[in-house]
Amino acid sequence: MTIALGTPGPEGTRGAMDALREWQDDGAPMQLHPGDLGWNHRFGTAETAAVVRTWSRGGRILAVGMQDSPTVFRMTAAPDAFRDEELARQLAEDLSRPERGVLPAGRVSVEAPLGLLLHDLLTERGWGLDEPWTPLFRDLAAPVEDPGVPVEVIGPERAQGFAEVLRSAFDTLRPSAAYWHAMSAGPSYHRDARCLGVFDRRGGAAAVVTVWSAGPGRPGLVEPMGVHADHRGRGLGRAITLAGAAALRELGSSSVRVCTPSSNAGGVATYRAAGFAAQPEIGDRVRPA
Numbered sequence: 001m002t003i004a005l006g007t008p009g010p011e012g013t014r015g016a017m018d019a020l021r022e023w024q025d026d027g028a029p030m031q032l033h034p035g036d037l038g039w040n041h042r043f044g045t046a047e048t049a050a051v052v053r054t055w056s057r058g059g060r061i062l063a064v065g066m067q068d069s070p071t072v073f074r075m076t077a078a079p080d081a082f083r084d085e086e087l088a089r090q091l092a093e094d095l096s097r098p099e100r101g102v103l104p105a106g107r108v109s110v111e112a113p114l115g116l117l118l119h120d121l122l123t124e125r126g127w128g129l130d131e132p133w134t135p136l137f138r139d140l141a142a143p144v145e146d147p148g149v150p151v152e153v154i155g156p157e158r159a160q161g162f163a164e165v166l167r168s169a170f171d172t173l174r175p176s177a178a179y180w181h182a183m184s185a186g187p188s189y190h191r192d193a194r195c196l197g198v199f200d201r202r203g204g205a206a207a208v209v210t211v212w213s214a215g216p217g218r219p220g221l222v223e224p225m226g227v228h229a230d231h232r233g234r235g236l237g238r239a240i241t242l243a244g245a246a247a248l249r250e251l252g253s254s255s256v257r258v259c260t261p262s263s264n265a266g267g268v269a270t271y272r273a274a275g276f277a278a279q280p281e282i283g284d285r286v287r288p289a
Contacts, residue, residue, distance in 0.1 A: 001058045003090045005100065010049045013037065014187050019054075019061040023078055024214040026255050030135035030282060031076035031113035033257070035212025035221035037066060038193055041186030042179040048186075053102055055090060062087050065102070072284070073103055074111040077118075088117035096125055096287060109284040122285050129283040132262040136276035137219075139255050144246040145275075147239035154195040154208065156181065161197065161205030169226025183210070194247040198236050206231035209244040216252030223258070237270035245274065 008016055020034040040048045051067035053075075062084065065075030073095065081087050095118075098105040109130050112118055154162050159180035166175040183189060192214070198207040209225040222244055227237045245256045260267040262281055272278065 003055050003057045003062065003087060005090070005094055005102070006054045006056060007101075008049065008052055008054055010045050012054070013045075013049045013052050016052055016054050016061065016064045017188055019078070020064055020076070021214045021218065023076060024218040025079070026139075026219055028079065029113040029115055030257060030259050030279070032064060032066065032074050032111075033212065033219075033221040033223075034188060034192065034214055035223050036068075036074065038186050038188050038212050039183065039210065039223045040066060040068075041189070042175075042183040044182050045186065053094075055087060055094075057087075063091060067103070068111075070104060071106070071108045072111070073108065076113050077116060082113075082115050083117045085117060088121050091118045092121040092125060095122070103287070107289040108287050110287070111284045114282060119285065122287075125287075127285045127287050130286045132281040132283050133259050134262045134268050134281055135257065135259045135279040136268070136271045137255060137257050137279055138245055138274070138276045140220075140245060140249040140253055144242055144249055147242040147246075149198050149236065149239045151196050151198055151240065151243040154180070154197045156184075158197060158205065161199070161203075162195065162208050165197070165205045165208045165226050165228045166224060168228045168230070170224075188212075192251070194244070194251070196240060196243050196247060198231075198240055198243075200231070204228075207236040207240040209240045211244040211248050211256070213248055213251040213253050217254050219255040219257050220248035220251065220253035221257055225258070235273075237267075238273040241271060241274035241276075 017034040053065045054061050055063040062081045063077040068074050094100040094102050159177035162180045163175040193212050195210045200206050207227040212221045248256050
């Protein structure tokens with residue numbers, strides 16, 4: 001049977017997310033998580049479906065990827081397909097050739113978990129390594145310590161505050177209240193996600209986090225977490241991360257993961273302060289221009 005590359009559409013995206021849920025495991029390397037697709041729903045259901053790609057054989061999904069930006073593609077594969085030669089060769093072709101409709105021409109990056117045979121084939125094709133990222137992990141077998149500050153669940157009435165924190169934390173004008181509404185309307189939000197915030201005395205949002213479960217007994221994901229610039233230096237990043245970890249434990253997650261650029265020293269320090277352990281650095285693969 002040949003391997004088919006597909007763009008699944010809004011309904012098919014649910015199947016891709018279900019496959020990603022099944023593939024999450026505490027022993028697996030950092031990889032694409034269903035929460036990554038859940039967070040991408042901030043742009044809309046149709047818009048998320050348009051950037052998802054699947055590779056299937058005999059009707060079974062073997063790999064799932066998502067175009068995270070025009071030049072960045074994030075992907076993973078089924079655990080028993082990491083060393084599948086036919087899949088690896090198909091992936092290498094589809095990622096390397098713009099006419100396949102996965103990535104444009106020019107310099108592009110691919111995030112793929114360590115251990116995929118794909119890495120060997122991309123090296124043969126001259127792909128290099130991009131800047132290092134630090135994966136961080138915290139086991140959730142034991143109860144999570146109290147964050148030390150009041151934490152509230154963010155609902156529709158707090159959507160604007162959620163956006164304001166992200167704009168400040170990531171120095172961008174893009175996030176809006178519509179982000180929260182679209183994200184929460186996604187296919188898995190109410191089952192798998194929690195959005196939490198710390199608020200100041202006037203009701204302004206000071207720190208926020210969204211966490212995503214992959215189901216009981218599987219690792220959850222932090223995506224995104226941010227602290228408003230006006231409230232930095234007060235330990236709120238640690239506090240809201242602890243609250244997110246506790247929420248994931250309540251959802252049945254076995255652990256929590258996050259990955260941040262190694263150059264983001266403040267972010268790495270915040271996660272470490274919240275009990276996360278840093279794993280060996282990883283880097284995206286880069287196709288030369």
